[in-house]
Amino acid sequence: MALLEVNDVHAYYGYIHALKGISLTVEKGEIVTLIGGNGAGKTTTLRTISGLLKPRHGSIIFEGEDIAQYRAHQLVAKGISMVPEGRGIFAKLTVLENLEMGAYLRKDKDGIAKDMKRVFELFPRLAERKNQVAGTMSGGEQQMLAIGRALMSRPRLLLMDEPSMGLAPVLVELIFDTIEEINKAGTTVLLVEQNAHMALQIAHRGYVLQTGEIVLSNTAKELQKDPTVQKAYLGIE
Amino acid sequence: MAKTGRIDWRQLIRYGLLAGVAALYVSVIGMVEVFSQRSLITGVLTLGQLLLFSAPVLAGYLAVYKDDESQTAAFSLLKGVITGLFSSLPLIALVLLANAVNLRAMFVNVSPALIDILVFGQGTAVGVLLLLLSGAIWGTLGVIIHLLPDKTRHVVLVGLSWTLGAGMLSELLIQVFRPLFGSGFIRFVFQGGALKLWASIVVFILVTLLDWYWSKRREEVKTKMANLNPTQRRAGMGVGLLILLILPWILGTYLSEVLDNVGLFILMGLGLNIAVGLAGLLDLGYVATFAIGAYVMGLFTSTSSLGVGELNFWIVLPISILAAMTAGFLLALPVLHMRGDYLAITTLGFGEIIRILALSDWLSPIIGGAQGILAIPKPQIGSFVFRGPQEIYYLILAGCILAIFVSSRLNNSRTGRQWMAMREDEDVAAAMGIDTTKSKVLAFTLSAASGGLAGAIFASKLGTIFPHSFNLLISINVLSLIIVGGMGSLPGVVVGAFALVALPELLREFAEYRLLLYGALLIVMMLARPEGLWPSAVRRRELKGTEEEEIEGGEGAPVAVTAD
Ligand SMILES: Nc1ncnc2c1ncn2[C@@H]1O[C@H](COP(=O)(O)OP(=O)(O)O)[C@@H](O)[C@H]1O
Ligand SMILES: [Mg+2]
Numbered sequence: 177m178a179l180l181e182v183n184d185v186h187a188y189y190g191y192i193h194a195l196k197g198i199s200l201t202v203e204k205g206e207i208v209t210l211i212g213g214n215g216a217g218k219t220t221t222l223r224t225i226s227g228l229l230k231p232r233h234g235s236i237i238f239e240g241e242d243i244a245q246y247r248a249h250q251l252v253a254k255g256i257s258m259v260p261e262g263r264g265i266f267a268k269l270t271v272l273e274n275l276e277m278g279a280y281l282r283k284d285k286d287g288i289a290k291d292m293k294r295v296f297e298l299f300p301r302l303a304e305r306k307n308q309v310a311g312t313m314s315g316g317e318q319q320m321l322a323i324g325r326a327l328m329s330r331p332r333l334l335l336m337d338e339p340s341m342g343l344a345p346v347l348v349e350l351i352f353d354t355i356e357e358i359n360k361a362g363t364t365v366l367l368v369e370q371n372a373h374m375a376l377q378i379a380h381r382g383y384v385l386q387t388g389e390i391v392l393s394n395t396a397k398e399l400q401k402d403p404t405v406q407k408a409y410l411g412i413e
Numbered sequence: 414m415a416k417t418g419r420i421d422w423r424q425l426i427r428y429g430l431l432a433g434v435a436a437l438y439v440s441v442i443g444m445v446e447v448f449s450q451r452s453l454i455t456g457v458l459t460l461g462q463l464l465l466f467s468a469p470v471l472a473g474y475l476a477v478y479k480d481d482e483s484q485t486a487a488f489s490l491l492k493g494v495i496t497g498l499f500s501s502l503p504l505i506a507l508v509l510l511a512n513a514v515n516l517r518a519m520f521v522n523v524s525p526a527l528i529d530i531l532v533f534g535q536g537t538a539v540g541v542l543l544l545l546l547s548g549a550i551w552g553t554l555g556v557i558i559h560l561l562p563d564k565t566r567h568v569v570l571v572g573l574s575w576t577l578g579a580g581m582l583s584e585l586l587i588q589v590f591r592p593l594f595g596s597g598f599i600r601f602v603f604q605g606g607a608l609k610l611w612a613s614i615v616v617f618i619l620v621t622l623l624d625w626y627w628s629k630r631r632e633e634v635k636t637k638m639a640n641l642n643p644t645q646r647r648a649g650m651g652v653g654l655l656i657l658l659i660l661p662w663i664l665g666t667y668l669s670e671v672l673d674n675v676g677l678f679i680l681m682g683l684g685l686n687i688a689v690g691l692a693g694l695l696d697l698g699y700v701a702t703f704a705i706g707a708y709v710m711g712l713f714t715s716t717s718s719l720g721v722g723e724l725n726f727w728i729v730l731p732i733s734i735l736a737a738m739t740a741g742f743l744l745a746l747p748v749l750h751m752r753g754d755y756l757a758i759t760t761l762g763f764g765e766i767i768r769i770l771a772l773s774d775w776l777s778p779i780i781g782g783a784q785g786i787l788a789i790p791k792p793q794i795g796s797f798v799f800r801g802p803q804e805i806y807y808l809i810l811a812g813c814i815l816a817i818f819v820s821s822r823l824n825n826s827r828t829g830r831q832w833m834a835m836r837e838d839e840d841v842a843a844a845m846g847i848d849t850t851k852s853k854v855l856a857f858t859l860s861a862a863s864g865g866l867a868g869a870i871f872a873s874k875l876g877t878i879f880p881h882s883f884n885l886l887i888s889i890n891v892l893s894l895i896i897v898g899g900m901g902s903l904p905g906v907v908v909g910a911f912a913l914v915a916l917p918e919l920l921r922e923f924a925e926y927r928l929l930l931y932g933a934l935l936i937v938m939m940l941a942r943p944e945g946l947w948p949s950a951v952r953r954r955e956l957k958g959t960e961e962e963e964i965e966g967g968e969g970a971p972v973a974v975t976a977d
Contacts, residue, residue, distance in 0.1 A: 226844065227843075228840055228843060228844070247843070247848075247850075248840070248843035248844055249843050249845075249846045249847050249848045249849070252844065252845065252846030253846060257844070258844045260840065260841055260844060264838055264840070264841040264844075265841075266833075266834060266837045266838070266841070267837065268837065269833075269837075277830065277834055277845050278845060280830070280834075280845045280846050280847060281845075281846035325845075326844075329845075329846065
């Protein structure tokens, strides 16, 4: 049984039909990427899975349970955590407080301390800036914080919305290395990216989304070779 | 290398004329004339003059503000003179124009008395020259203030503010000091409701000395304060409480009345602060909770024909609070999915609906319509009756202390953190596992409680209530005081209430221009001090700074997430 199974999901913003029957699966232990251009519906897909947007049709099965009707805060408790688009850190709080917010639902102080330590090992830069107000950090550091914060709820499925957005190439590489590391440590990742090149390098499988529909799906290796993907998303003529 | 750079005429003219137009504006709308009736320093300075002259001073200051160090003082002073001269031109134009044509047909406030003030009572020709001269002097003063070394400037400005403040509040000081020091002292220091010149100089010198001394000892005092042991701390709080308890008897009836009003607004401010400051929900209809609290109290305690049950104040008090909270809860339901401006407009409507319902013929058999509810008895404990403002004060004080206690507990609780997260970003808060629906409903419900409490006390304090007491202006007042004090900050609410409620009450001249002053004050605050007079976050950050080492030393020590 797949960890996450999205079946024929339709989602709307008012009258705008943003998702027109999306189906995808994420197996336990995988990195699955969802690539697509601007406005394709990537963020909407993640919002729907994470409970911020209710699908009008279709089912979303997580660990065997249909979660389509759950609300976002309930899904955190069920093991789904999200790194939102544009990072969405709490700008006025310190790094430490942001991480604490990530563990909001947890009561096990020892476990929290352990996970906090792990986040600081993953991102030594955050450790140096523990008490810095998050809004004053650089874009890359904020992205690290957003990822670290998402990890603090000990998710079994991590949803990430364009973590490379607006970052310098070196930092993009660092972030993607870390995503791989997080995955190797046992967290399943659904990664949304416009930066198809990087995403396909670390992902096991991928889906291509276009105007609210999945137009292509395959292993990451095959997608890298696919002529349409090369042309449209990898900039190879 | 002192260089006497080029004079940037355009900039000087711009600052000068802007200041001049500001002075012209306050003159034409009648502020100068009204404010001139209050003298600050007997025979030397009136509030009207202060208003007029502060514009060129500021212009002079700004004209040289961006200059680099290399310019000579003389050159800077010249700029001040030029700016000041230009700032006089609009007023001169007004004087000449008023002589030539009848401006009053269009601008009712351009009276002969105003013109007389503008020309220093000297007739047109001499007056115009005096205006130019005064412009030059004040412009130069602005430059001088800028040229002073930082420390000196600070001391001088603090001294000036306190002296002018003391002058402005002379009537209040006279009332407070008369019973303490006797009439002889009053006549010695004050004249015509203002400070005598020598007294103002003494105040200035005293304040500057104190400020200078304070700046030397500040660190020392702060560390001492921080290292107080619990007993000393408790003793300090006891002394503070004692002062609060005897305050109305020092201040007398009139000032106690003012203090009561401030207290009611503090109560409302603390309540609204929960919704706006902590949870980030812009509520423009807060007056509704105040009205509901007042009407419930009125209805169930009144001895008039409208009264239901003629219950005791203490029985109805919790009912009033519960009724207000219920209203807050009901308001929260339809606005759950609204954000920002939509929320603001809806709550605004809610406030108006309550007022209009109170006014309506439909409900008038029950709550009196425009006639309101009369004969609401004063609260009583045993044989002690909260009769006048000095007694009611204790009720309000108790309410405020309770509200401050509850608010500060909330602020530092898990709930407080929920609100904080929601305020920053609702979606992200939900992604942390926070039930934003529950948090919102809770915020509106709790926020309404102290509005209801304030309303209940208000009703029995006045003895009568009318729908028109519960207008939009109250919501705006409460919101403004939160913003001016500093969003989300408890001391900010207190400071804001004193700034926006007590000052206009004490300076009656302000009353007419209250909204104008609010507007001006809010704009200035947003530009110069957007975090408010007594902000919360910055302070919190400071505290964090001192905790740093502990956390570092604890090597990933469990950071209390659940410890409340
Ligand atoms: N809040 C919204 N209201 C209305 N339409 C929206 C909203 N958010 C996104 N859309 C529309 O839905 C479609 C998908 O958007 P999105 O999921 O953000 O795309 P992506 O993340 O792939 O760039 C776009 O056409 C976009 O204009
Ligand atoms: Mg997107």
